Amino acid sequence: xxxxxxxxxxxxxxxxxxxxxxxxCPLVAAAVWSDLPVRNLESLQTSIEKFVDxxxxxxxxxxxxxxxxxxxxxxxxxxMSDDSKLEQKAAGLDDLTPSEKSQINSLNKRYKDKFGFxxxxxxxxxxxxxxxxxxxxxxxxxxxxxIRIGVSEVKKICxxxxxxxxxxxxxx
Amino acid sequence: xxxxxxxxxxxxxxxxxxxxxxxxCPLVAAAVWSDLPVRNLESLQTSIEKFVDxxxxxxxxxxxxxxxxxxxxxxxxxxMSDDSKLEQKAAGLDDLTPSEKSQINSLNKRYKDKFGFxxxxxxxxxxxxxxxxxxxxxxxxxxxxxIRIGVSEVKKICxxxxxxxxxxxxxx
Numbered sequence: 022x023x024x025x026x027x028x029x030x031x032x033x034x035x036x037x038x039x040x041x042x043x044x045x046c047p048l049v050a051a052a053v054w055s056d057l058p059v060r061n062l063e064s065l066q067t068s069i070e071k072f073v074d075x076x077x078x079x080x081x082x083x084x085x086x087x088x089x090x091x092x093x094x095x096x097x098x099x100x101m102s103d104d105s106k107l108e109q110k111a112a113g114l115d116d117l118t119p120s121e122k123s124q125i126n127s128l129n130k131r132y133k134d135k136f137g138f139x140x141x142x143x144x145x146x147x148x149x150x151x152x153x154x155x156x157x158x159x160x161x162x163x164x165x166x167x168i169r170i171g172v173s174e175v176k177k178i179c180x181x182x183x184x185x186x187x188x189x190x191x192x193x
Numbered sequence: 194x195x196x197x198x199x200x201x202x203x204x205x206x207x208x209x210x211x212x213x214x215x216x217x218c219p220l221v222a223a224a225v226w227s228d229l230p231v232r233n234l235e236s237l238q239t240s241i242e243k244f245v246d247x248x249x250x251x252x253x254x255x256x257x258x259x260x261x262x263x264x265x266x267x268x269x270x271x272x273m274s275d276d277s278k279l280e281q282k283a284a285g286l287d288d289l290t291p292s293e294k295s296q297i298n299s300l301n302k303r304y305k306d307k308f309g310f311x312x313x314x315x316x317x318x319x320x321x322x323x324x325x326x327x328x329x330x331x332x333x334x335x336x337x338x339x340i341r342i343g344v345s346e347v348k349k350i351c352x353x354x355x356x357x358x359x360x361x362x363x364x365x
């Protein structure tokens with residue numbers, strides 16, 4: 022798909038394709054549709070990041086809460102979006118030993134209890150060992166720091182989704 | 194349902210019940226969940242309004258675009274959320290003559306073409322004649338004015354939905 026095709030998209034088509042680049046937050050895609058036409062996909066990503074950065078702290082935390090959490094992902098793979106499933110598989114999270122699963126579930130629960138939002142990591146970029154290590158390390162952070170890290174992971178996930186959507190559709 | 198019950202709600206339950214008070218924008222409910230416990234339902238509404246007011250102009254327009262438009266509502270009643278269907282029925286919009294329908298569709302199209310977002314009106318409070326009149330009048334407004342009016346109508350819709358949800362569930 023060419024950026025010129027994205028630029029011509031009507032609102033509904035744009036939301037259908039890009040509404041979930043920030044999981045369960047079609048409001049973000051709905052807001053940046055106003056920025057069309059854009060020069061390239063990077064510009065679209067920049068618009069999205071700008072919108073996300075402008076959210077209040079409660080808005081950022083709300084956005085993080087709208088993502089499926091790691092434990093939920095492991096327990097109920099069937100309920101995840103197609104995007105999440107692919108990302109999980111790429112990270113090796115669909116193939117954990119029972120001991121790895123229970124370790125992740127326990128760390129993940131501690132994370133949620135401490136911060137009040139799920140642990141977010143761009144799973145395609147982080148194989149399972151890195152995720153386990155990341156969970157253990159990030160548990161020691163302060164809340165503000167974790168909001169910042171979570172938001173930056175959401176942006177990475179968004180970029181991977183944008184590029185995947187555009188590359189998979191060679192033409193409209 | 195008592196406010197004390199709302200205050201005890203876990204995130205998922207809260208989103209399941211209140212995720213659509215701003216249509217298709219669960220991010221808003223996800224953000225205000227942090228404000229629990231609240232004193233009463235009015236306080237919850239205040240939190241939601243504060244979040245909405247803090248959105249950038251693009252965010253507000255995005256939120257308006259996430260609402261089903263009047264013409265879409267008339268054409269495809271089956272695809273609307275239960276909340277929207279009830280509101281529509283209350284406004285007498287499920288019982289229009291062909292001539293009323295075509296008048297609304299034509300005004301509504303002009304509205305969307307002019308402003309780039311759908312005409313939003315709190316349908317429960319406005320019977321069909323008021324809606325037709327409102328559409329014709331508001332078409333003359335400036336864009337900024339219509340963003341303000343649309344946002345304030347979204348807040349009214351939200352309040353009606355909040356009170357309906359809470360009153361319909363006498364107990365959890």
